[in-house]
Amino acid sequence: MNLVTEPxxxxxxDFYASLLxxxxxxxxxxxxxxxxxxxxxxxxHIGDLKTLEQxxxxxxxx
Amino acid sequence: xxxxxxxFDYTPPPGLTGPEPRHKVVIVGAGPIGLAMALELANHGVAxxxxxxxxxxxSGSRAICWSKRSLEIxxxxxxxxxxxxxxxTWKVGRxxxxxxxxxxxxxxxxxxxxxxxxxxLQQYYVEEFMVQAAQENPLIDLRFKxxxxxxxxxxxxxxxIETPDGPYQIEADYVLAxxxxxxxxxxxxxxxxxxxxxxxxxxxxxxxxxxxxxxxxRFWFEPTFHPGQxxxxxxxxxxxxxxxxxxxxxxxxxxEKRPENVIPRIQRVVGHSDFRLDWVSVYxxxxxxxxxxxEGPVIFVGDSAHIVSPxxxxxxxxxxxxxxxLGWKLAAVLSGKAGTELLQSYDRERVFACQENxxxxxxxxxxxxxxxxxxRIFRDAVLHLAATAPFARSWVNSGRLSRPCVYPxxxxxxxxxxxxxxxxxxxxxxxTDKGWLNAALAGQVTLLAIGQxxxxxxxxxxxxxxPNDFVTSRYLGAAGQALYLVRPDQVIAARWIAAAPxxxxxxxxxxxxxxx
Numbered sequence: 001m002n003l004v005t006e007p008x009x010x011x012x013x014d015f016y017a018s019l020l021x022x023x024x025x026x027x028x029x030x031x032x033x034x035x036x037x038x039x040x041x042x043x044x045h046i047g048d049l050k051t052l053e054q055x056x057x058x059x060x061x062x
Numbered sequence: 063x064x065x066x067x068x069x070f071d072y073t074p075p076p077g078l079t080g081p082e083p084r085h086k087v088v089i090v091g092a093g094p095i096g097l098a099m100a101l102e103l104a105n106h107g108v109a110x111x112x113x114x115x116x117x118x119x120x121s122g123s124r125a126i127c128w129s130k131r132s133l134e135i136x137x138x139x140x141x142x143x144x145x146x147x148x149x150x151t152w153k154v155g156r157x158x159x160x161x162x163x164x165x166x167x168x169x170x171x172x173x174x175x176x177x178x179x180x181x182x183l184q185q186y187y188v189e190e191f192m193v194q195a196a197q198e199n200p201l202i203d204l205r206f207k208x209x210x211x212x213x214x215x216x217x218x219x220x221x222x223i224e225t226p227d228g229p230y231q232i233e234a235d236y237v238l239a240x241x242x243x244x245x246x247x248x249x250x251x252x253x254x255x256x257x258x259x260x261x262x263x264x265x266x267x268x269x270x271x272x273x274x275x276x277x278x279x280r281f282w283f284e285p286t287f288h289p290g291q292x293x294x295x296x297x298x299x300x301x302x303x304x305x306x307x308x309x310x311x312x313x314x315x316x317x318e319k320r321p322e323n324v325i326p327r328i329q330r331v332v333g334h335s336d337f338r339l340d341w342v343s344v345y346x347x348x349x350x351x352x353x354x355x356x357e358g359p360v361i362f363v364g365d366s367a368h369i370v371s372p373x374x375x376x377x378x379x380x381x382x383x384x385x386x387x388l389g390w391k392l393a394a395v396l397s398g399k400a401g402t403e404l405l406q407s408y409d410r411e412r413v414f415a416c417q418e419n420x421x422x423x424x425x426x427x428x429x430x431x432x433x434x435x436x437x438r439i440f441r442d443a444v445l446h447l448a449a450t451a452p453f454a455r456s457w458v459n460s461g462r463l464s465r466p467c468v469y470p471x472x473x474x475x476x477x478x479x480x481x482x483x484x485x486x487x488x489x490x491x492x493x494t495d496k497g498w499l500n501a502a503l504a505g506q507v508t509l510l511a512i513g514q515x516x517x518x519x520x521x522x523x524x525x526x527x528x529p530n531d532f533v534t535s536r537y538l539g540a541a542g543q544a545l546y547l548v549r550p551d552q553v554i555a556a557r558w559i560a561a562a563p564x565x566x567x568x569x570x571x572x573x574x575x576x577x578x
Contacts, residue, residue, distance in 0.1 A: 036443035044453040 003054035063300060064270070065342060066187055069117045070193065072207040077223070077230035085111050086396050088221060088234035090210050090247055093120065094185060095364030095381040096240030097192035102385050104201040105505065106393035106550075111232065112202060113223065115209035115246075118437060119193070122341035123184035123268050125378030126298055128155070130170065131466045131488060132382045133177040134552070138504050139457045140223045141191040142177075149181030150297050155279040157448075157460050159287055163446040165455035166321075169421040169463060173529045174532035175491045180463070182277075182298045183267075186380070199335060203389040213237065213250050219359045240381075245366035251357065257350030260371065261311040262431040265318055265344055268302050269328055271337035275303070281373075281460035283430075283445055287330040292430050294373065294460075295331070302340060305331055308431065315344035347371040347427050355384075356409040363388060368416045370423035373430070373461030380419050384412050390550035391576070400574045407576030422462045429459035436487055465488040473547070473556035473569055473578035480539045485578065489552045492532035496525060499533070503548045507555075507573055509566060513543035522570060549573055 009015060023031050043052055063199045076082055089096045092114035100112045128136070128145065129351050136142040157165040169179035196202045200340050211229070212222030219237040223230055248255075280295040282288070290309035298304060307327060309318060317323060329335050351368035355361060360385060364381030375482040394400035432438040447454035471486030482490055489510075491500040499510075502525055509524045512533060517522035529538060538544055547556040547569050555578040556569040572578045 032439050033443060033446070036439045037447055040440070040443055040447060040454060040457070041451065044451075 001048045001051045003051050003058065005058070064338075065184070065300070067118050067121075067186075070206045072117055072226060073205070073224075074227050075205050075208060075225065075230065077232050078225065078227055082232050084218065084233040084235065085109075085275070086234070087111070087236050087238060088113065088219070088232060089238045089240055090221075091239070091241035091245075091366070092116075092189075092193070092196075092204060092206070093104075093240065093242060093364075094125065094188050094378060095242075095385060096238070097189060097196055098135070098139055098382055098385045099238055099240055099363060099389065100196055100202045101192065101203070102135075102389035103393060104199050105138060106390055107201070108174070108393045108396055109201040110203070110238075111234070112196065112204045113208040113210060114204075114206050117206035119186040121186075122343060122410070123186070123298060123302065123304060125185045125188070125375075126182050126296060126304055126464070127189070127375035127379070128183055129183050129375060129379045129464045130175065130177045130179050131386075131464070132379045133181065134384050134488075134491070134500050135386050137177075137219065137501055139192070140195050141188070144191045145181060145188065146178075147185055148276050148299050149183035150299055151178045151181050152277040152279060152297070152300040153179040154276075155281065155460075155463075156550075157458050158285060159445040159448065160283040160284055162449060165458050174493055175499065176493075177491070180375070182296055182304075184298055184302065187299070209253075210241070210246050210250075210444065213247060215251075215358050215360060217359070226422070233411055235359060235396065238388075238392075239360060239362045239366040240364055243365040243367050244368045245362070247360065247365055247479070248352070248362070251360065253352055253357070255369070256351035256353060257348065257420065259350070260347035260424075260427050260431060262347050262427070263309045263311060263313045263315065263318075263344055264372075265307045265309050265313075265324065265327065265342070265507070267305050267307075267324055267328060267342045268298070268340040269305065269332075269337040270301050270340050271303060271332065272301060273303065273332070283458075283460075287333075288327070290525065292460075293331060303332075307331070314394060318344050345372075347431070349424045349427070351413075351416050351420065354409055355412055356405050361392070361405070361408070362386065367412070368420070370419050371427045373426055374419070374423050375461070375464045376419040376423055379464040383415060384408075386551045387412055387415075394574060400576070404574065404576040411469045417569070418467045419464075426459045426461045469553065471555065471578050473554075473572065474558060474561075474565065476544070476557060476559050478539060478541055478559070479544055479557055480536060483537050483546065483554055483557070485554050485556055487554050489546070489548050489554055490536040492530075492536055494527040494530065494533060496527050500552055501529070503552050505550050507550060507570055508548045510537075510546040510548055512537055512546070514545070514560070516527065516545070516568060517561065519563050519566050519570065522566070 087110040089112045153169045209224045234518045282293045294306040296304040363384045391404045432441040444457045466488045469486040473485040511526045
């Protein structure tokens, strides 16, 4: 499975708003911890090492 | 009751009064690896001289977790029954974060194996059983209080030895350095370890107490009895418990080892003071190895070749797998059945295994002792999620316990057969009409025929078995029959659904050339 980099989430504005909402009352450390948990949850959901490594590469070079 | 350390007898060696004939094999270090090496070589008919600078078994429990694979090796060495009778059998591990259980694992949930996943047994018992077996074996010349002080190598090795009665010299075709992490042979040869030192210290203590803990491995991240650090509890025979406590890098080992400092820490773990302190040590985490394990006539085996952080039981068990790999190869080279390229396959395969052990060990160490910043944030995220999300429980890394690695193997394979018995793997055990399968395959190259008569190949031992459910799931899959070619160390070298005698003979040749 190749990493999808073309638009894939039609309600992206909704997700973005939800993402900000869960962080809203958090300080920097709590936000970092939440993001870490979120990454682990999404990684498990994707469930494909190759795709995840492509995502890591894209994030690291962006 | 504390272990009764009885010194072994020292006998003046013949070399003190006149030159000894050159020996085939001299093994340096009579710890579990050196002793196992001598016993394994004797199984293959090879005599050895085994030197040790001391005359007593290991002080303190040291290596305590012996894996299923090690028990299968112990069976070949004749000490498995004693080890199983004395040891504490366990297979369940429980992991706690703060004071809540977040995860547990069962290492051997399937039936149909002769050996349990692990036993806990103090290293001094393993050595005691091995010394007894070695002393009863006419092929093993075990010399206590014989200390290696020098070594010269050419096409053979010359060793300088000191004894209570003075120095002498012996020569050997091969010297096996089984002299541990602080190897004197590595020192005299000027060889350095390469790798990683983790800035972390652990206190390790054996205590004797009457307690009702089940036979489980328990690991805590940040328990309230030892805030912010990690802790491990293991049960051993004789009411001895092993407790490991993370101390941090700033701890002073000499101060931490004092009973007045150790005892209060243990009291907080067990909740009372009704125990006796048996042994205490402080260690650092290291993952380091030699570049090569074979240097001319000198071969490094066990901790002299590689050291790993604990918590994966990969030190002692990894060393026994070195012995497993080297014994039949060295015997074949000495008898002329194989050329020295077979020893290069020891180097290649065990370096590969060592890299796997170091990788696992280094990852577990990072998880247990994360640096501040992203390492700690992700570690804590895993522990946090483990309480609610099932997937995260298997991400919790308190040590991935030793399993034999699958060697890279280019031998013939059939893609339809089960992955668990692919070439390069240790032959999975199963009960069969010929007894336990793993044990039945030991010692010689063997052609295992399942559900078909074995093709006749001159000089090749065959074992024909009838499929049952265990054999089918581990060796056949959807196939109705198969042929497996297995090395003397029970590693599968090739497999087919059906094969002509010539193809099998070619695969046997590849084994002796060290290709598979």
